[in-house]
Amino acid sequence: xxxxxxxxxxxxxxxxxxxxxxxxxxxxxxxxxxxxxxxxxxxxxxxxxxxxxxxxxxxxxxxxxxxxxxxxxxxxxxxxxxxxxxxxxxxxxxxxxxxxxxxxxxxxxxxxxxxxxxxxxxxxxxxxxxxxxxxxxxxxxxxxxxxxxxxxxxxxxxxxxxxxxxxxxxxxxxxxxxxxxx
Amino acid sequence: xxxxxxxxxxxxxxxxxxxxxxxxxxxxxxxxxxxxxxxxxxxxxxxxxxxxxxxxxxxxxxxxxxxxxxxxxxxxxxxxxxxxxxxxxxxxxxxxxxxxxxxxxxxxxxxxxxxxxxxxxxxxxxxxxxxxxxxxxxxxxxxxxxxxxxxxxxxxxxxxxxxxxxxxxxxxxxxxxxxxxxxxxxxxxxxxxxxxxxxxxxxxxxxxxxxxxxxxxxxxxxxxxxxxxxxxxxxxxxxxxxxxxxxxxxxxxxxxxxxxxxxxxxxxxxxxxxxxxxxxxxxxxxxxxxxxxxxxxxxxxxxxxxxxxxxxxxxxxxxxxxxxxxxxxxxxxxxxxxxxxxxxxxxxxxxxxxxxxxxxxxxxxxxxxxxxxxxxxxxxxxxxxxxxxxxxxxxxxxxxxxxxxxxxxxxxxxxxxxxxxxxxxxxxxxxxxxxxxxxxxxxxxxxxxxxxxxxxxxxxxxxxxxxxxxxxxxxxxxxxxxxxxxxxxxxxxxxxxxxxxxxxxxxxxxxxxxxxxxxxxxxxxxxxxxxxxxxxxxxxxxxxxxxxxxxxxxxxxxxxxxxxxxxxxxxxxxxxxxxxxxxxxxxxxxxxxxxxxxxxxxxxxxxxxxxxxxxxxxxxxxxxxxxxxxxxxxxxxxxxxxxxxxxxxxxxxxxxxxxxxxxxxxxxxxxxxxxxxxxxxxxxxxxxxxxxxxxxxxxxxxxxxxxxxx
Ligand code: SF4
Ligand code: SF4
Numbered sequence: 016x017x018x019x020x021x022x023x024x025x026x027x028x029x030x031x032x033x034x035x036x037x038x039x040x041x042x043x044x045x046x047x048x049x050x051x052x053x054x055x056x057x058x059x060x061x062x063x064x065x066x067x068x069x070x071x072x073x074x075x076x077x078x079x080x081x082x083x084x085x086x087x088x089x090x091x092x093x094x095x096x097x098x099x100x101x102x103x104x105x106x107x108x109x110x111x112x113x114x115x116x117x118x119x120x121x122x123x124x125x126x127x128x129x130x131x132x133x134x135x136x137x138x139x140x141x142x143x144x145x146x147x148x149x150x151x152x153x154x155x156x157x158x159x160x161x162x163x164x165x166x167x168x169x170x171x172x173x174x175x176x177x178x179x180x181x182x183x184x185x186x187x188x189x190x191x192x193x194x195x196x197x
Numbered sequence: 198x199x200x201x202x203x204x205x206x207x208x209x210x211x212x213x214x215x216x217x218x219x220x221x222x223x224x225x226x227x228x229x230x231x232x233x234x235x236x237x238x239x240x241x242x243x244x245x246x247x248x249x250x251x252x253x254x255x256x257x258x259x260x261x262x263x264x265x266x267x268x269x270x271x272x273x274x275x276x277x278x279x280x281x282x283x284x285x286x287x288x289x290x291x292x293x294x295x296x297x298x299x300x301x302x303x304x305x306x307x308x309x310x311x312x313x314x315x316x317x318x319x320x321x322x323x324x325x326x327x328x329x330x331x332x333x334x335x336x337x338x339x340x341x342x343x344x345x346x347x348x349x350x351x352x353x354x355x356x357x358x359x360x361x362x363x364x365x366x367x368x369x370x371x372x373x374x375x376x377x378x379x380x381x382x383x384x385x386x387x388x389x390x391x392x393x394x395x396x397x398x399x400x401x402x403x404x405x406x407x408x409x410x411x412x413x414x415x416x417x418x419x420x421x422x423x424x425x426x427x428x429x430x431x432x433x434x435x436x437x438x439x440x441x442x443x444x445x446x447x448x449x450x451x452x453x454x455x456x457x458x459x460x461x462x463x464x465x466x467x468x469x470x471x472x473x474x475x476x477x478x479x480x481x482x483x484x485x486x487x488x489x490x491x492x493x494x495x496x497x498x499x500x501x502x503x504x505x506x507x508x509x510x511x512x513x514x515x516x517x518x519x520x521x522x523x524x525x526x527x528x529x530x531x532x533x534x535x536x537x538x539x540x541x542x543x544x545x546x547x548x549x550x551x552x553x554x555x556x557x558x559x560x561x562x563x564x565x566x567x568x569x570x571x572x573x574x575x576x577x578x579x580x581x582x583x584x585x586x587x588x589x590x591x592x593x594x595x596x597x598x599x600x601x602x603x604x605x606x607x608x609x610x611x612x613x614x615x616x617x618x619x620x621x622x623x624x625x626x627x628x629x630x631x632x633x634x635x636x637x638x639x640x641x642x643x644x645x646x647x648x649x650x651x652x653x654x655x656x657x658x659x660x661x662x663x664x665x666x667x668x669x670x671x672x673x674x675x676x677x678x679x680x681x682x683x684x685x686x687x688x689x690x691x692x693x694x695x696x697x698x699x700x701x702x703x704x705x706x707x708x709x710x711x712x713x714x715x716x717x718x719x720x721x722x723x724x725x726x727x728x729x730x731x732x733x734x735x736x737x738x739x740x741x742x743x744x745x746x747x748x749x750x751x752x753x754x755x756x757x758x759x760x761x762x763x764x765x766x767x768x769x770x771x772x773x774x775x776x777x778x779x780x781x782x783x784x785x786x787x788x789x790x791x792x793x794x795x796x797x798x799x800x801x802x803x804x805x806x807x808x809x810x811x812x813x814x815x816x817x818x819x820x821x822x823x824x825x826x827x828x829x830x831x832x833x834x835x836x837x838x839x840x841x842x843x844x845x846x847x848x849x850x851x852x853x854x855x856x857x858x859x860x861x862x863x864x865x866x867x868x869x870x871x872x873x874x875x876x877x878x879x880x881x882x883x884x885x886x887x888x889x890x891x892x893x894x895x896x897x898x899x900x901x902x903x904x905x906x907x
């Protein structure tokens with residue numbers, strides 16, 4: 016299913032990566048922040064929304080990174096270039112990511128920035144929406160968000176253009192070590 | 198038809214950008230849609246959607262109440278009203294109570310329907326549409342021209358112009374750059390807005406959820422950043438069960454933009470936290486505005502199954518020529534005609550309903566299983582009931598209502614050798630169509646109608662019998678098609694009967710909303726065709742076949758003449774189109790064609806009624822190939838030729854470009870011969886080639902097959 020997901024997600028313009036351990040994931044992200052020139056300057060910040068993954072890593076290490084904030088405020092996020100958040104599920108047949116985004120920082124970090132980095136447990140790929148809805152329900156989640164590729168529009172002359180109101184890049188990082196308990 | 202309306206049609210037709218953009222889009226759409234639906238059983242999928250939505254429409258009241266209860270239990274405030282004025286008042290009240298100064302909106306058709314923006318602006322509240330297309334339209338002071346692509350009628354240069362004014366800076370027409378400008382302009386509005394207004398694509402009673410589907414991400418911001426969220430939802434968006442979200446999400450993006458899923462789907466169930474820790478002030482307005490009334494109307498109830506995907510516009514040959522500003526106001530295209538008639542007023546649909554050529558393309562792709570052309574006919578009929586038939590039309594139909602007079606006039610026309618000038622809008626009466634030779638010549642009435650030739654044909658007696666229903670066009674203009682039909686059936690040992698009392702099938706009257714005339718024609722024909730014992734009633738005209746097999750019963754029922762229903766059913770069961778019958782005979786070994794000769798290339802044009810109502814498309818193709826032709830498929834083989842009965846008379850400016858495109862597609866195949874199963878299409882296409890100076894031969898399938906009999 017990973018391969019199907021990857022095909023679908025890259026088909027709609029997402030970038031898909033996969034690592035084994037949490038540590039690999041942190042390395043990947045820190046490398047990515049560096050490459051993208053994240054710094055302590057408005058417009059170059061990065062924000063990282065709280066989640067199970069973040070709770071399991073050495074935050075002290077992250078706090079050293081200039082420009083990276085673990086507190087997702089509206090002002091900070093509006094100025095940020097990169098938003099990092101966790102998504103609980105990947106849906107293979109459409110290449111979508113899904114999460115209970117009732118917590119507002121999840122929504123901010125994944126909708127206001129230019130680049131969204133999404134961390135997903137490899138174990139949580141489901142085949143389709145029907146399978147997904149047996150795992151997530153509006154009865155327990157007030158804001159269920161599906162994200163499929165970057166923000167797009169074709170409103171001017173039907174020309175597909177990436178990045179209108181939402182991120183123009185979606186980087187998906189699968190982490191094998193994260194169990195299925197998202 | 199009013200002058201201004203004709204003028205708006207001509208303006209649209211001459212707008213190269215509009216027709217170019219729509220044309221290109223609709224071509225690409227067909228291919229992309231097919232790809233998006235690969236591996237999916239579309240019939241099953243739309244069956245599920247239609248069933249779930251129709252069930253909700255049947256219990257609209259209860260379903261709305263359940264929704265209200267569940268959403269309120271979660272902390273949302275739900276307001277239900279049938280009155281658009283109350284919707285506006287409610288929103289203004291919420292705004293006043295909270296000191297709202299600015300609003301951001303994520304696309305909501307319902308708010309356009311009630312002109313909400315105007316009300317907000319009048320109250321001194323600033324409003325920004327945030328869907329890019331909607332924003333462009335808002336800045337330009339226009340209305341949307343497509344449900345899914347509101348600004349499709351504008352070029353990038355025009356958009357650059359509009360944006361330049363807004364940002365007071367000369368902008369280049371580079372599209373990614375323009376999109377960036379929109380992002381930068383709208384971002385501060387999102388961050389500053391006190392209230393976000395959205396629509397909803399689905400509202401789920403069982404869970405009190407609303408579902409929002411967007412590509413741009415504006416709905417996410419609209420529902421996240423402002424502390425108040427108002428969702429304005431037409432009650433037709435209600436479904437009972439959460440499980441119905443799956444088929445709708447499967448179909449909506451595929452049908453709308455040929456995507457597997459849009460970039461964002463948000464399922465909002467009760468208020469969630471704001472970024473300052475408070476809970477969202479969530480208001481959901483369930484708006485009726487005649488929808489309940491619609492749900493109670495047996496003819497229009499199905500309109501509530503619409504999921505507003507816009508695919509009916511994308512495949513409509515008329516929409517792609519004239520675009521949304523002619524074809525509707527808020528809601529455009531075929532479905533727009535219906536929604537305008539209901540949500541605005543019946544009279545406003547008077548002109549646009551006439552744009553529909555009844556080709557059925559929209560019905561074929563509709564994920565809600567709506568029969569749009571049928572509903573448009575019903576609007577036409579109600580308009581006629583309300584306003585009466587135009588005088589000239591009335592005169593014609595009174596002639597058609599009297600078979601003897603009618604046929605007498607046709608004969609007189611052939612004797613006089615010159616066309617009538619009155620009543621030029623009746624289908625199947627080519628001679629009446631005198632002064633409308635725009636882009637096509639019209640055939641003369643045959644010297645001897647089929648009904649006079651028939652008695653001279655020597656037939657095998659004593660075998661199986663079939664009644665031939667000729668229809669006016671074959672009878673009086675193309676008797677050779679009738680002769681070919683007799684030859685084919687005779688060869689299979691079938692004796693053909695031709696009851697003289699048969700008359701016009703009533704389609705012209707029906708398609709003009711004159712149901713009483715159509716019902717009268719139906720009764721006359723039922724009497725004539727069932728009077729003789731025969732196994733089949735066969736026709737070589739799909740429009741007539743549809744009349745006999747489908748319309749008679751419906752019309753009679755509608756006109757309260759139920760005493761004829763059993764007979765109508767009996768007739769319907771016996772009725773068959775020629776290609777289907779011939780194919781059956783070939784399979785039974787009763788007919789065969791000469792073999793061994795290579796007749797060269799042929800292309801085939803699908804007639805709307807045959808392909809879409811009767812679902813016959815492979816039969817004639819197989820037969821023609823069996824007869825020795827090599828089939829070369831044309832592009833858009835099943836796209837309407839522009840005939841559409843009286844349509845080509847009333848709206849020649851639209852019919853002509855449709856025909857032109859058809860001729861072009863035929864020529865592109867390189868085949869010197871084009872076949873079709875409808876005499877109306879023969880007339881249109883043959884006439885077109887005649888004026889065009891091309892030498893492509895145009896024939897009815899029956900004739901080509903009869904020539905090749907062994
Ligand atoms: S009528 Fe059918 S095709 Fe048209 S918008 Fe509605 S659901 Fe889509
Ligand atoms: S029947 Fe044909 S012309 Fe009429 S609305 Fe549908 S697609 Fe358009």
